Amino acid sequence: MLSERRLEVLRAIVQDYVGTEEPVGSKALTERHRLGVSPATVRNDMAALEDEGFIAQPHTSAGRIPTDKGYRLFVDKLAGVKPLSSPERRAIQNFLDGAVDLDDVVGRTVRLLAQLTRQVAVVQYPSLTRSTVRHVELLSLAPARVMLVLITDTGRVEQRMVDCPVPFGETSLADLRARLNSRVTGRRFADVPQLVQDLPESFEAEDRGTVSAVLATLLETLVEETEERLMIGGTANLTRFGHDFPLTIRPVLEALEEQVVLLKLLGESEDSGMTVRIGHENAHEGLTSTSVVAVGYGSGDEAVAKLGVVGPTRMDYPGTMGAVRAVARYVGQILAES
Amino acid sequence: MLSERRLEVLRAIVQDYVGTEEPVGSKALTERHRLGVSPATVRNDMAALEDEGFIAQPHTSAGRIPTDKGYRLFVDKLAGVKPLSSPERRAIQNFLDGAVDLDDVVGRTVRLLAQLTRQVAVVQYPSLTRSTVRHVELLSLAPARVMLVLITDTGRVEQRMVDCPVPFGETSLADLRARLNSRVTGRRFADVPQLVQDLPESFEAEDRGTVSAVLATLLETLVEETEERLMIGGTANLTRFGHDFPLTIRPVLEALEEQVVLLKLLGESEDSGMTVRIGHENAHEGLTSTSVVAVGYGSGDEAVAKLGVVGPTRMDYPGTMGAVRAVARYVGQILAES
């Protein structure tokens, strides 16, 4: 229902607007793009595109700017994913290769993504529920005090204190540690609850209380930390947002500080494959003038967490999508290696 | 050399300016404060204060605003530290008490501080070098692969992978773990290097390579992580900075993203006792229009790390200092308990 040329006009409008940040008019369009038609024709097309809701005028007698719906069409039909240049790829690899631990990987990823896209980057830590257990460690700190340390295959470490109802001997502790690990090492966290269910029964009566306490803390940790952690960076890029600062930037900063909001943002997208959420498509009110590009990443074929960027709806979608995808791939490789 | 009344005038100017964000004139001053003198007198005093460099006019025929030097005098001589109200104290305690682990403590502290002061909060993780070792754990993940886990008395956990030159048996590993712990548990991290220096010699020749590798990684971790970690929050408060947004806010956001800068910022202050660094007193260029209020906190009497806030030079110093001090105390308590 939209002719080929009209789509072409929309593409041109999006590209110009993203570049200049200013409403684009018919004359400027014909000059900057070889559309092969006159400004008047473009005007007609623009009127049609406006009727369909793809573009809008800020005020009468100004140029047009794309609407969220216009960006949507652009992303879905008109734009591809721009692959990175090979120097960029090499830079990514070099930068990520220097990481020493998981925190470092995530930290570097955030900085990298922020720099590449010149936007705000968000990286989720590998999810506990989708990871597998590498090791469970129990340390006796005091006669009735045990520290529980949980290590995942992605290098994440969680620790908790456990208060034992009665003092717990070193040998019992070693016993519990051994049995616990033989059951859960290499298994997925999601499966842990049923794997340890009957563990207390196999212990002496006097130790059962403590065993139960330890297990309870373990399960609690799994539940609590299912609210994942994440890291953000590149907030300074928000200053390149637009001219009407305070009002735009404020709610975005606020939203970015609420982990819950961000996690929802990343979580709502499909598991693998890139998701682009544009303007009002974002549920959160403060983010209706931003777009979110997110993708899953993982050490194997399956995604263990998401990463992405938050930027103005007026962003370079192909470039951003390319950068996000590339970074996700490299991070996956790094995690698989460690 | 400055009469009592002139100091009083300065105090009034600072207070009014902090409240209204607008240059304050002689007439307004006499109306809002009971100085007992006429505007003309105040004008004379203001002229004197301006000669001394404590206040300045943005343009001729506008009110006066305090200079950095003026704020300095205000903080040093004219203002106390405003204690928090008891509801506030209770709120702090309740909020911090719910923390489950160190990350949570730091996270809650940041949010709390940001909310109380309505500024950007910065909290440093307890320093490794000033903490003591609670436990060192060695886990065999593969025949020639060991994971080193370091746990501090403040609950911080660091982990590193160690590649062994030759496979390392479980018994040797247990042996090393035991000897290592007997030497370093309870000792300060700073002392660890010399405590483990001669450890390889006491092992069989074939294991010495691995023992050395493990120790090398341990020491390396200590060095690397001496660049401390920290957490920031409340950046949304930057939007309340001033009217001339983009230019002011940008360098601040950039500075806040550079951990190194922030660590220097906190580190430069004396160990305990509160430090207030005003405007150009901050070395970093991006922060010359901000003030930093920082204080050490710790589980015992000695500081293990710093926390503080970054805000506009035009801030409520007494209130901010009060909040920072109170939060530091409570965090110290929480850490001591865990």
Next chain:
DNA sequence: ACCTGGCACTCAGCCGCACCGAGTGCCAAG
């Protein structure tokens, strides 16, 4: 049926101008 050039119209942004008023410095008197 579609493209195109022409034309009248609109309106945000940008002067220039005058005015207002808060605030100042100075001075002479108390």
Next chain:
DNA sequence: CTTGGCACTCGGTGCGGCTGAGTGCCAGGT
């Protein structure tokens, strides 16, 4: 040393006119 008076400054604001990019529409051409 304080105070009231007074002339002066100058940033901010509101108003009017101009400009120019951009539009919508129409009539003519392909």
